[in-house]
Amino acid sequence: xxxxxxxxxxxxxxxxxxxxxxVDFRNSLQKAGDVTYYIIGAAGFTAGMVFLRDQPVxxxxxxxxxxxxxxxxxxxMLFVATYGLATLVTTEREDGTVLRLSILPGGVxxxxxxxxxxxxxxxxxxxxxxxxxxxxxxxxxxxxxxxGVAAAVGFLLLGVLATLPLGFVIGCVFSNxxxxxxxxxxxxxxxxxxxGVIVPLGDSPLWVQIIGQLLPLYxxxxxLRSALLPEAFAAAEIGESWRTxxxxxxxxxxxxxxxxxxxxxxxxxxRRESFAQLAQRRExxxxxx
Amino acid sequence: MKKGLTMHDAHRTDAPVxxxxxxxxxxxxxxxxxxxxxxxxxxxxxxxxxxxxxxKTTTIEILEGLRKPTAGTxxxxxxxxxxxxxxxxxxxxVVLQSWRDHARWRVREFLHHLFVLHxxxxxxxxxxxxxxxxxxxxxxxxxxxxxxxxxxxxxxxxDVAVGLVGRPELLFLDxxxxxxxxxxxxxxxxxxxxxxxxxxxxxLLTTHDLTEAxxxxxxxxxxxxxxxxxxxSADELAxxxxxxxxxxxxxxxxxxxxxxxDATAFVRELLAREPEATExxxxxxTLEDTYLAMVARSESTAxxxxxQ
Numbered sequence: 001x002x003x004x005x006x007x008x009x010x011x012x013x014x015x016x017x018x019x020x021x022x023v024d025f026r027n028s029l030q031k032a033g034d035v036t037y038y039i040i041g042a043a044g045f046t047a048g049m050v051f052l053r054d055q056p057v058x059x060x061x062x063x064x065x066x067x068x069x070x071x072x073x074x075x076x077m078l079f080v081a082t083y084g085l086a087t088l089v090t091t092e093r094e095d096g097t098v099l100r101l102s103i104l105p106g107g108v109x110x111x112x113x114x115x116x117x118x119x120x121x122x123x124x125x126x127x128x129x130x131x132x133x134x135x136x137x138x139x140x141x142x143x144x145x146x147x148g149v150a151a152a153v154g155f156l157l158l159g160v161l162a163t164l165p166l167g168f169v170i171g172c173v174f175s176n177x178x179x180x181x182x183x184x185x186x187x188x189x190x191x192x193x194x195x196g197v198i199v200p201l202g203d204s205p206l207w208v209q210i211i212g213q214l215l216p217l218y219x220x221x222x223x224l225r226s227a228l229l230p231e232a233f234a235a236a237e238i239g240e241s242w243r244t245x246x247x248x249x250x251x252x253x254x255x256x257x258x259x260x261x262x263x264x265x266x267x268x269x270x271r272r273e274s275f276a277q278l279a280q281r282r283e284x285x286x287x288x289x
Numbered sequence: 290m291k292k293g294l295t296m297h298d299a300h301r302t303d304a305p306v307x308x309x310x311x312x313x314x315x316x317x318x319x320x321x322x323x324x325x326x327x328x329x330x331x332x333x334x335x336x337x338x339x340x341x342x343x344x345k346t347t348t349i350e351i352l353e354g355l356r357k358p359t360a361g362t363x364x365x366x367x368x369x370x371x372x373x374x375x376x377x378x379x380x381x382x383v384v385l386q387s388w389r390d391h392a393r394w395r396v397r398e399f400l401h402h403l404f405v406l407h408x409x410x411x412x413x414x415x416x417x418x419x420x421x422x423x424x425x426x427x428x429x430x431x432x433x434x435x436x437x438x439x440x441x442x443x444x445x446x447x448d449v450a451v452g453l454v455g456r457p458e459l460l461f462l463d464x465x466x467x468x469x470x471x472x473x474x475x476x477x478x479x480x481x482x483x484x485x486x487x488x489x490x491x492x493l494l495t496t497h498d499l500t501e502a503x504x505x506x507x508x509x510x511x512x513x514x515x516x517x518x519x520x521x522s523a524d525e526l527a528x529x530x531x532x533x534x535x536x537x538x539x540x541x542x543x544x545x546x547x548x549x550x551d552a553t554a555f556v557r558e559l560l561a562r563e564p565e566a567t568e569x570x571x572x573x574x575t576l577e578d579t580y581l582a583m584v585a586r587s588e589s590t591a592x593x594x595x596x597q
Contacts, residue, residue, distance in 0.1 A: 105376070
């Protein structure tokens with residue numbers, strides 16, 4: 001069928017989207033619930049780092065905190081850009097935000113770009129917060145110098161491309177925000193367990209290793225460790241190597257898949273959106289209260 | 290319509306703004322609309338009435354391009370709304386029966402946000418501003434309030450402002466004045482009259498408020514059982530129902546009621562014939578009487594049809 005694309009690039013829609021992202025992020029910082037979530041996250045991170053700081057990893061002779069920091073960044077990325085975004089997209093499909101914008105000229109582009117900008121700002125804010133804390137709490141943070149920091153930033157940006165479109169995809173595939181929020185949390189937990197960011201993946205059963213290495217979180221964690229830890233520590237990884245090219249390759253595949261799929265799914269979702277559906281979901285949501 | 294027709298050409302043509310023929314809609318085996326034909330001319334104000342579940346919202350959704358009809362052709366501003374482009378979207382305003390979106394946004398900030406989306410499609414009119422619009426819907430003093438903190442009526446008025454922000458040629462309103470106080474309702478009616486008169490905005494609204502339909506609409510459509518069971522001005526509809534006017538009088542201790550199509554002639558004759566008649570009352574049937582009579586009539590037809 002010859003349909004006019006709902007998602008198109010126009011400077012107006014992108015500008016409006018950027019404003020949307022800023023306003024949504026500012027609103028979130030003014031919301032007690034969201035601020036509490038940052039404070040709890042920061043407090044948990046601080047407590048963990050203080051506890052782990054003086055515990056060296058036996059074979060490596062380095063503080064456990066140094067290894068946990070890049071892993072914590074990788075987990076936060078998945079949590080904010082995939083889980084958080086997916087939950088928001090399903091919520092805003094339910095509450096009519098998406099429908100409201102879908103009937104405006106350029107509204108879908110503005111929505112998608114707005115959520116992208118908002119998520120990016122949240123990531124920058126979260127990583128800045130954690131990095132500032134880490135400067136005080138993590139020993140030998142910058143052993144790899146400017147090159148290491150640059151590589152870490154590079155992996156973080158690649159990580160955004162791999163995880164953020166995935167957030168849109170999940171948010172479009174599932175339509176119940178309470179399921180995404182609840183079950184999604186368990187799935188994130190399972191992913192974290194299978195991705196070598198809590199215990200080295202090499203110590204896990206083979207089938208867990210296979211699943212872990214198909215998912216982006218393992219490779220993001222590995223990339224960040226390779227950027228922030230001394231070269232010799234690669235010995236503790238699978239294949240006793242940082243596998244930098246493989247990391248870039250797998251994250252790149254996830255990024256391309258997400259960037260191709262997300263706009264297609266978003267358009268499909270928008271076309272199926274209607275008032276009747278909105279009313280149905282509203283009734284369902286109210287029944288739960 | 291010819292390809293490459295610009296907006297200004299479209300203003301000049303006398304082609305109907307809404308042109309629907311043979312429109313049917315079924316959800317699975319449940320038929321909601323049966324072969325509806327409808328033409329709406331530029332600047333007309335149409336009220337769509339009908340019992341709950343009569344297909345009002347479905348009709349509006351199809352005209353907005355949110356649903357694909359089962360059969361029939363639909364042209365809105367000359368195009369099939371299912372294939373509408375950005376330009377088309379910019380010419381159509383929609384007032385949703387909204388819920389709780391953008392709750393944390395501030396009123397003016399939100400309206401301005403949507404105004405900017407429409408800006409490339411708006412011709413220069415210095416009087417068409419976000420602040421003027423907020424003034425018109427009576428939300429100027431709440432411009433800093435968070436949308437989530439508005440009352441139901443205020444929220445509804447914001448929805449109306451949202452539908453108007455792009456200065457649409459065609460405006461769809463789904464139960465626009467639910468939750469309005471009488472003052473806000475009057476303001477809203479004035480705004481609609483102004484849009485229709487001075488801007489030739491075509492307006493299609495659904496409502497359960499029959500007084501509102503009578504005050505606003507040039508034409509009233511009653512949708513019932515998936516068909517348009519009546520189509521005309523309030524007066525025309527009243528004339529269609531037999532005994533449009535009720536005449537009451539008293540002679541001695543007896544009271545009389547007579548329903549008449551031509552009350553004037555009836556009363557003239559009555560007074561000539563019955564000089565004793567007193568307490569004469571002539572009451573035009575209201576749109577409500579007409580509506581109830583028409584819905585009852587089409588229900589009984591449907592029952593007869595079903596029992597055969």
